[in-house]
Amino acid sequence: MNATMDFADHEVGYDIPALPGMDEADIQTPCLILDLDALERNIIKMGNYAKAHGMRHRSHGKMHKSVDVQKLQERLGGAAGVCCQKVSEAEVFARGGIRDILVSNQVRDPAKIDRLARLPKHGARITVCVDDLANVSELSAAAQKHGTTLECLVEIDCGAGRCGVATTGEAVAIAQAIDAAPGLVFTGIQAYQGAMQHLENYADRKAKLDDAIARAKTVVDSLRAAGLTPGLVSGGGTGSYHFESNSGVYNELQCGSYAFMDADYGRIRDEHGQRIDQGEWENALFILTSVMSRAIPGQAVCDAGLKVQSLDSGLPVIHGRDDVTYLSASDEHGVIEDRRGVLRINEKLKLVPGHCDPTCNLHDWYVGVRNGKVEVVWPVSARGKSY
Amino acid sequence: MNATMDFADHEVGYDIPALPGMDEADIQTPCLILDLDALERNIIKMGNYAKAHGMRHRSHGKMHKSVDVQKLQERLGGAAGVCCQKVSEAEVFARGGIRDILVSNQVRDPAKIDRLARLPKHGARITVCVDDLANVSELSAAAQKHGTTLECLVEIDCGAGRCGVATTGEAVAIAQAIDAAPGLVFTGIQAYQGAMQHLENYADRKAKLDDAIARAKTVVDSLRAAGLTPGLVSGGGTGSYHFESNSGVYNELQCGSYAFMDADYGRIRDEHGQRIDQGEWENALFILTSVMSRAIPGQAVCDAGLKVQSLDSGLPVIHGRDDVTYLSASDEHGVIEDRRGVLRINEKLKLVPGHCDPTCNLHDWYVGVRNGKVEVVWPVSARGKSY
Numbered sequence: 001m002n003a004t005m006d007f008a009d010h011e012v013g014y015d016i017p018a019l020p021g022m023d024e025a026d027i028q029t030p031c032l033i034l035d036l037d038a039l040e041r042n043i044i045k046m047g048n049y050a051k052a053h054g055m056r057h058r059s060h061g062k063m064h065k066s067v068d069v070q071k072l073q074e075r076l077g078g079a080a081g082v083c084c085q086k087v088s089e090a091e092v093f094a095r096g097g098i099r100d101i102l103v104s105n106q107v108r109d110p111a112k113i114d115r116l117a118r119l120p121k122h123g124a125r126i127t128v129c130v131d132d133l134a135n136v137s138e139l140s141a142a143a144q145k146h147g148t149t150l151e152c153l154v155e156i157d158c159g160a161g162r163c164g165v166a167t168t169g170e171a172v173a174i175a176q177a178i179d180a181a182p183g184l185v186f187t188g189i190q191a192y193q194g195a196m197q198h199l200e201n202y203a204d205r206k207a208k209l210d211d212a213i214a215r216a217k218t219v220v221d222s223l224r225a226a227g228l229t230p231g232l233v234s235g236g237g238t239g240s241y242h243f244e245s246n247s248g249v250y251n252e253l254q255c256g257s258y259a260f261m262d263a264d265y266g267r268i269r270d271e272h273g274q275r276i277d278q279g280e281w282e283n284a285l286f287i288l289t290s291v292m293s294r295a296i297p298g299q300a301v302c303d304a305g306l307k308v309q310s311l312d313s314g315l316p317v318i319h320g321r322d323d324v325t326y327l328s329a330s331d332e333h334g335v336i337e338d339r340r341g342v343l344r345i346n347e348k349l350k351l352v353p354g355h356c357d358p359t360c361n362l363h364d365w366y367v368g369v370r371n372g373k374v375e376v377v378w379p380v381s382a383r384g385k386s387y
Numbered sequence: 388m389n390a391t392m393d394f395a396d397h398e399v400g401y402d403i404p405a406l407p408g409m410d411e412a413d414i415q416t417p418c419l420i421l422d423l424d425a426l427e428r429n430i431i432k433m434g435n436y437a438k439a440h441g442m443r444h445r446s447h448g449k450m451h452k453s454v455d456v457q458k459l460q461e462r463l464g465g466a467a468g469v470c471c472q473k474v475s476e477a478e479v480f481a482r483g484g485i486r487d488i489l490v491s492n493q494v495r496d497p498a499k500i501d502r503l504a505r506l507p508k509h510g511a512r513i514t515v516c517v518d519d520l521a522n523v524s525e526l527s528a529a530a531q532k533h534g535t536t537l538e539c540l541v542e543i544d545c546g547a548g549r550c551g552v553a554t555t556g557e558a559v560a561i562a563q564a565i566d567a568a569p570g571l572v573f574t575g576i577q578a579y580q581g582a583m584q585h586l587e588n589y590a591d592r593k594a595k596l597d598d599a600i601a602r603a604k605t606v607v608d609s610l611r612a613a614g615l616t617p618g619l620v621s622g623g624g625t626g627s628y629h630f631e632s633n634s635g636v637y638n639e640l641q642c643g644s645y646a647f648m649d650a651d652y653g654r655i656r657d658e659h660g661q662r663i664d665q666g667e668w669e670n671a672l673f674i675l676t677s678v679m680s681r682a683i684p685g686q687a688v689c690d691a692g693l694k695v696q697s698l699d700s701g702l703p704v705i706h707g708r709d710d711v712t713y714l715s716a717s718d719e720h721g722v723i724e725d726r727r728g729v730l731r732i733n734e735k736l737k738l739v740p741g742h743c744d745p746t747c748n749l750h751d752w753y754v755g756v757r758n759g760k761v762e763v764v765w766p767v768s769a770r771g772k773s774y
Contacts, residue, residue: 013498013774014478028498028774062718085719091401105719108679108732111400111415131682132732155682162720163680163688194717292495293550295518295542301550306745308773311699312716329699330581331449331744332472332492332773333549345495345519357718358693362749364771383771384751386695386719387400387415 017288018367022374029290029348030304032363032380034260036370038284039069040076042259045281047077050253053245056080058102058234060256061089063357065382066366067096073259074098081125083234083254087112088385094122096381102127102153102234104190104254106163108135112387117142117183120149127151127232129190131164136177136184143183151187152178153234156219158193158212171219175228188232189223191216192254197239198264198313202271209243217249238281239268260285262356264313286319286350287359288367289334291343300324300343302334304351310358316351326351404675405754409761416677416735417691419750419767421647423757425671426456427463429646432668434464437640440632443467445489445621447643448476450744452769453753454483460646461485468512470621470641474499475772481509483768489514489540489621491577491641493550495522499774504529504570507536514538514619516577518551523564523571530570538574539565540621543606545580545599558606562615575619576610578603579641584626585651585700589658596630604636625668626655647672649743651700673706673737674746675754676721678730687711687730691738692719697745703738713738 010016017031027033050057059073061082070093073079081100082093090101101124107116117139119126130136130152143150154174157164165171171189178186196208216233223230234252236244241258244250257265258281266277277283289304306329309316316326318336325337334351336343343349353359360366361383368376397403404418414420437444446460448469457480460466468487469480477488488511494503504526506513517523517539530537541561544551552558558576565573583595603620610617621639623631628645631637644652645668653664664670676691693716696703703713705723712724721738723730730736740746747753748770755763 013502014475015772017774026498028496030773088401106679109415109677110733111413115400131680134732157682161683161686162717162722163682165682290496292493293518295544295550295552296548299548303773306697306699306742307748310693310697312693330549335549345521346497355693361694362771384749385402386417386690387404 016365016377018374018377020374020377024369024372024374027288027367027374029288030308031288032360032366033286033288033350034366034368035284035286036368036375038282039259040072042281042284043073043077046255046258047079051078055245055250056252058083058100058252058254059259060254061093061382063256064260064360065089065380065385066378067093067098067381068376068378069259069366070098084382086385086387087116088387089382090119090126091115092382092385094119094124098124100125103129104192105129106131106135106155110138113138113142117146117148117150121146125151127153127187129153129155130174130178131155133174133177136174136181140181140183149183149185151185153188153190153232154178155190156215158191158215158235159208160193160195162194164190168219168222172222172226172228175223176226179228186228188230188234189216189219190234191250192235192237193240194237197237198268199239200268202269205239205268206243209240213243213247213249220249238265257356260356261352262313262359263317263352263354266352283319283352285353285356287316287353289349289351291345291347291349294343294345298337298339298341300336300338302336302349303332304334305329305332307331308362309351309353310355310362312358313355316353319350319352321349403752403764405761405764407761407764411756411759411761414675414754414761416675417695418675419747419753420673420675420737421753421755422671422673423755423762425669426646427459429668429671430460430464433642433645434466438465442632442637443639445470445487445639445641446646447641448480448769450643451647451747452476452767452772453765454480454485454768455763455765456646456753457485471769473772473774474503475774476769477506477513478502479769479772481506481511486510487512490516491579492516493518493522493542497525500525500529504533504535504537508533512538514540514574516540516542517561517565518542520561520564523561523568527568527570536570536572538572540575540577540619541565542577543602545578545602545622546595547580547582549581551577555606555609559609559613559615562610563613566615573615575617575621576603576606577621578637579622579624580627581624584624585655586626587655589656592626592655593630596627600630600634600636607636625652644743647743648739649700649746650704650739650741653739670706670739672740672743674703674740676736676738678732678734678736681730681732685724685726685728687723687725689721689723689736690719691721692716694718695749696738696740697742697749699745700742703740706737706739708736
C-alpha cells in the first residue's frame with residue numbers, strides 16, 4: 001500500500017515519529033496516529049451507505065491530504081474519486097494515481113489555471129467549480145492551449161454565503177457559456193452547504209439543508225429546461241449526507257471528516273439525539289502526546305500545543321479518560337488539569353483534535369496502528385499544498 | 388546566504404511559491420513573504436539595544452524555525468545563539484551550523500534525551516532546561532554514554548504556571564544535583580515569564596515582570612549563597628525585554644517575535660501608550676493572498692484560510708488597507724468585508740497574521756522581497772519539527 005516509501009534514510013524522532021513494525025509504545029510524540037481498524041470500519045460503512053442510496057461518493061481529500069488514505073477509500077469504500085480545494089492538491093493526487101479529481105473551488109490565478117489545464121495529461125479526469133462568467137473563457141483558453149478537456153461544475157451558493165452564484169439566472173448563463181466553450185464540458189452543479197455541517201441539532205441542520213436542496217432543485221430544473229441536464233449534482237458532508245442522499249436531487253456525496261472524525265463533529269447529534277461519535281462514526285484519528293512536566297501541583301504539561309493542532313473549533317478531548325482534562329495550549333505545550341495527580345512523566349495520551357482538516361495539515365506523517373504495532377507510516381502527501 | 392538550496396527541481400506554484408529574481412507581482416499565493424528591509428532594521432535595532440544594555444541576545448528560533456533567519460540575526464544583530472523548544476529543532480539548527488543552542492524546555496522522553504546528548508558532537512554548545520530532580524540523572528547518563536557535555540539551566544516558574552519549579556529550595560537542590568552529575572554543567576537559570584508578554588497595558592506587563600524579576604533574584608541569591616553562581620540568567624520576550632534588561636538580575640534575552648511582528652503583539656503598548664507596531668518594531672512578515680471570488684455582493688473571498696495561519700490569537704489584519712476587513716476564515720478561504728466593492732479578482736493583499744509562531748510553522752518557505760523583486764527564498768527549516 002506504501003510501495004513508493006523508502007524509509008532507509010529516516011531516523012525515528014528526527015523527521016519521522018515511527019517506522020513500520022515498531023511497538024505502538026515506542027512511537028515518538030507528538031504525532032498523528034490512525035486506528036486502522038476504526039478507519040477501515042468508517043470507510044466501509046460510508047461506502048455501503050452510498051451504495052445503498054444509489055449515490056456516488058467522492059471522498060474529500062482536503063481533510064486527509066493523503067494519497068494512501070484516498071486509495072483505501074477507493075478500495076474499501078468504493079469511492080469514485082477525490083475532491084480537493086487547491087490545484088497543488090490536485091497535482092499531488094494526480095501524480096499519486098488518483099483518476100477522478102474535482103477541485104471543489106474556484107481557480108482564478110492565471111498560473112494556477114495553466115497548471116490545472118495541464119493535469120488531464122496525467123490521465124486523470126479533472127473537474128473544477130465556476131461561479132463567475134469571466135472564469136469560463138480563462139479556463140477554456142488554457143484547456144485549448146494544452147489540448148485537454150476540463151469538466152466544470154457551476155457552483156451555487158446554498159446558504160453558506162461564501163462562493164457560488166446566488167441566482168438561477170446566473171447559474172444557467174454560466175452553464176451555457178461552459179457548454180459553448182471549446183475545451184470545457186458542462187458536467188453539473190456544485191451545491192455544498194458548508195456552514196450548517198457543524199450545527200449540533202439535527203432539526204437545525206435539516207432545515208438548512210432543506211433550503212439548500214430547494215435551491216439546487218430550482219437550478220437543476222432550470223438547467224433541464226434550457227437543455228443542459230446536469231450529470232453530477234454534488235455536495236454533502238459528514239453533517240448532512242443523509243439529507244442529500246434522500247433528496248432525489250443530488251447524486252454525488254463529498255464527505256471527508258467521517259473517516260477520521262474530530263471533537264467538534266463528534267458533538268453533533270443524529271436524528272435520535274445521539275452524538276455521532278457514539279455510534280455513527282468512530283474516532284480513528286488522534287494526536288499522540290506525552291506528559292513532560294508535573295512541576296505545578298494539580299496539573300500536568302504535555303508536548304502537544306498549537307503547532308500540532310488547530311484550535312479554531314475548540315480544544316482537543318483526551319480520549320478514554322474522564323479523570324484528566326486538556327485545559328489550554330501554548331505554542332508547544334498543553335496544560336492538563338490533573339487534580340488527583342494521576343499522570344506520570346512520559347505517560348502517553350490520545351487527543352481527539354478539535355478540527356481534523358487543519359490539524360492534519362500541520363503534520364508530515366500518519367502513523368497507522370493495529371493491535372499495538374505500527375503497521376504503516378503514510379506521508380501527509382499534500383501537506384502545505386495551499387498554492 | 389542560501390548556498391545549500393538547489394532550486395533546479397522546483398516548479399513555481401506546485402511546491403514553492405516563488406524563485407529568486409522573480410517580480411514580487413508573480414509570487415504564487417497564499418504564502419509567507421518577508422519585507423527584507425524591515426526585517427533587517429528590526430534585527431539591527433534589537434542587536435543595538437542588547438549591546439547598549441550589556442545583554443546577550445539569544446534569538447528565539449521557535450518563532451521563525453529558519454537557519455537563514457537565525458544566521459541573519461547572528462550576522463546583523465550580534466545574536467549569541469539560538470533557543471528553541473524541541474530536540475528536533477535543535478537538530479536542525481545544529482546541522483545548519485548554529486553553534487550555541489538552548490532547548491528552552493524540558494526533555495523527558497528517553498529517545499529524545501539520547502538524541503539531545505548526541506548533539507554536542509556536531510560542534511554545538513547544547514543547553515537544556517530542567518525542572519525535576521529525576522531528570523538530572525537521566526540527562527547525565529545520556530551525556531556519559533555519548534561522551535558529551537550538556538549544559539543545564541534550572542527552570543523556575545515566573546508566574547506563567549506551566550513548567551519550572553515553584554520554590555527556591557527546589558531550584559537550589561536541582562542546581563546542586565546538576566553540579567554533581569558527570570557529563571552535566573550547571574550554567575544558570577531559565578526565568579521566562581510567557582503569560583504576560585501579550586498584555587496590552589505597559590503597567591500590567593511591568594507588574595508581572597517585577598514579580599518575575601523578584602523571584603529570579605531570590606533564586607540567584609540563594610544559588611550564590613550555595614556557591615553556585617549562575618553564569619546565565621536567561622529570559623525575556625518582545626513584550627518584556629525592557630524589564631529584564633534593566634533588572635540587574637538577567638544577562639541574556641530570548642526575544643523572537645520582534646523580528647517579524649504579528650497583529651497580536653502589534654496591539655500591545657509601550658510606556659508612552661503607543662502600539663509597538665507603530666514605532667518600536669515594523670511588520671516584516673505577511674501572508675500574501677489573492678482575491679478569488681466576488682460572487683456575494685459586499686464581500687470578497689481570498690485564498691488564505693485556516694491552513695495558512697493560526698487564529699489562536701485573533702484574525703489577521705489587512706496591511707495598509709482601511710477600506711476592507713478580514714472577517715472570518717474557513718479551511719482554505721478568508722471572507723473579506725468589501726462594502727464598496729473595491730477589490731478585484733486576483734488582487735493581492737498582505738495579511739499581518741494574528742500570531743507569527745504557529746503561522747510560520749504551517750509554511751515551507753519564506754519569500755524575501757526587496758524593491759519589488761524576490762531576493763531570497765528560504766526554507767522554514769524546522770517546520771513540523773515537533774518531536
